[in-house]
Amino acid sequence: MTSLHIPRVRRRRLGVAVAAFGLIASFLAAGPAAATPDPGDAPDGKRMSKELAADTRAAMENGDIPGVDEIVHSKNIKHLASVGKGALGSLNTDLAFQGRYAFAGNYDGFTIYDIGNPRSPKTVSQVLCPGGQNDISVSGNLLFLSTDSSRSDNSCNSTSQPASEKSSWEGMKIFDISDKRNPRYVAAVETACGSHTHTLVPGKRTVYVYVSSYFPSEDFPDCQPPHDGISVIKVPRKAPERSAVIDFPVLFPDGGNSGSEGSSYETTGCHDITAFPKKRLAAGACMGDGILMDISDPARPRVIDRVRDNTNFAFWHSATFSEDGDKVVFTDELGGGGAATCNAEVGPDRGANGIYDLKRRGHHRELVFRSYFKIPRHQADTENCVAHNGSLIPVRGRDIMVQAWYQGGVSVWEFTDSSRPKEIGYFERGPLSADTLTLGGSWSAYYYNGHIYSNDIAKGFDVLRVDDRRTAGAARVRLHELNVQTQPDYR
Template identity: 25%
Template sequence: MAKDMLTPDYARNVRILGHSDQGGRADGIQIMVSGGYAYVGHVFNNGFSVIDVRDAKNPKFVRHIPQPEGTWSQHIQTHGDIMIVNNMCDMLRVETSGAFDPGDYYKGSVADKVDITAGERPYSAGMRIYDISDRANPREIAFFEVPGLGVHRTFWDGGDWVYFSALPPGFSDDIFMIADFKNPEKPEIVSQLWLPGMNTAAGETPHWDQKYRYALHHAIVKGDLAAAAWRDGGMSLIDVSDRHNPRFISHDNPCPPFAGHTHNTLPLPGRGLMFVVEESQADNCEDGIKRNWVYDISVPENPVTIATTLPPDEIDYKSKGGQFGPHNVHENRSEGFQSEELMFVSYQNAGLRVYDISNPFRPEEVAACVPPAPDKLMDYRPNRPVVVDTTDVYVDKAGLIYTTDMNAGLTIMELEGL
């Protein structure tokens, strides 16, 4: 390592065990860990990487697997011996080509910015399915094409159904879709659902201010309940007991007056709660203060916000440079650590934050770790600050914590003192 990546800039009840620069491709978004191997989707370097993490103190880069040119593949799902990798238009490449102003991807309708009805696309749109029975050597077994801009993010935790967000022709932005996944080599779309106003092909018109982006980021599904994050459109609870005919149960949107961009909606069914994470997207909180919310969903028809977490404040993160605010939460996957009281949140320039919500009306930050800044940036956009940007978090059954960064690689941590 060119610098000490094991000494955090700040830590409380967490210590860093190991670090990997991911073979020189140190950018990462979503991470999955299975059978002693981590799979990291890239945002600047295309494709995904495989890292051997069986020795948490000495993770070893194994291989990089590219995706088609012009394609984003930053989101990954694993369960058992199967892995799903999203394929969609690389919107950062589109942005930096001058097609629209920096940051406009998060503002208004994406269908207004990219022509998804054009003939041959310069990117791949859909999902790539891999056999990972040999964990070090993923083998592609299928490509599931989804017409339009492509698949942004999937949720699949085993079973017969995969849930995903995608922008097909005729819609203003990403909608909720379900595919039959009984045969992973031949998925089949069985249903789709959207917020009223998104189906432009059917003559629907948006009822919201066009500066906002109403689009499904993804839904997290526990049993027959899907909790959907609609970016500036808030959140929905969806009954998916009939996968061919999902239906809205309820909807809530605190934006405005709050800053919006609902990103993760994690149901905690054993407690009738939901933990909601908003995404910070602009430097120095220029898009407002983003928050984590606790909802009571014991009556799904009437979800109620009952608490929010306090932003980290041991230094002035708003002025540190880069993005300050939440991004992702560990989603209590069946093959990983599960808790309805400890919430693990990636907090961009404020690193990792761990919240105890045993009292849901008074969530408390109980642990934190801010890894050191990278030596150099993977981000090719001009004038980016050289700061940590923790983007995702996964916790395995042993309690080891894996975080990714936009530029600083994979960091493996563990709780201590709790």
């Protein structure tokens, strides 16, 4: 492959501003959930060989990669603030937004930040409620939290318990957040194989929740194969305690990708779904398959096209529509988020994004592959790095995305020409360690009302600003609420 251009960077050392936090004592739990990135195991602190460690240190000294914990960024990105994780000591995960608040998931629970002043975010409250991975979203006065680790019961005081035990619980938790300082746990819904992620399709009176989960086993009473679909939960806004699973639509009647060809995983469910309610569409990233669904009836999603990439995609992880809904970006989480895959050995097409044009109309729509995009900055062998969660920066006439790459940092890139994507800005920290593979970096990086917010697995909550003529139009866009997996119509 051709050598990669490493842009000039402006460097400065990490400064961490830790906000005060209020811990909700009524939700104290007995212990943390097992922290396991999907779909593989977290790095176990494995030390590199002396040769690899020496190579990493030499690259740091040469300026090819930043030093341990050193912050670097392109000229058009500014780092405004950092807030530590506070009382929640496990892995930070996803983000959601409402008004002046950001909601941040963590394997131990969730945090609510006041981002009214993006330069100085404040921790409003923290809820300790273990249940990895605590994927999070909000709608009105309701907050939704996914539990995908087998627990002794559905309370926030639960402990880990084997999935082989019939009494074990996994699923969806629902909180009332009308008082941001005192969220109130109001409902729980058990779902088959738990809830790894979830997607909201909100209405005035009802919220439909698509629950994605996978990896069934004959040994798990509540997670039996085949597991070829998703759970659909109906949530009455005024009576969330009456929430219930109303259907389990089978999305893969043929069983999906068998995993017998190439590098792809076997499809045993979906990892993540992004709904575009205005377009009545949803895109699903389902392990070995990418799918397009008609959600005209949100209670009954229906697959209308399916694509595979057994050559370069290992694990279909997430999806993002373009602003006009005429493209879909799928991510490949090669190595499950716990491996060093942003290097010359892996190359530019694996552990990357796949960009697809959406052709034809109605029930005849089809996904057509155009290109791959991967960050053009090689990372150290001690850095877990792969395509992960991102969102659009809403600029009329352009398709620009901000995206997390774990220890590859935060990338701003453009895919207006779906055949020629390119990075236009970035922010990253140097490796957590020069000689040990340690899990860290940005899990989610999203644009919301003028700023970029990143939930760093190890470091905490970061606020960035992008100053670039290509993204300037986004400054006029203001939303009251953003769950990235429920894509808004920015127009």
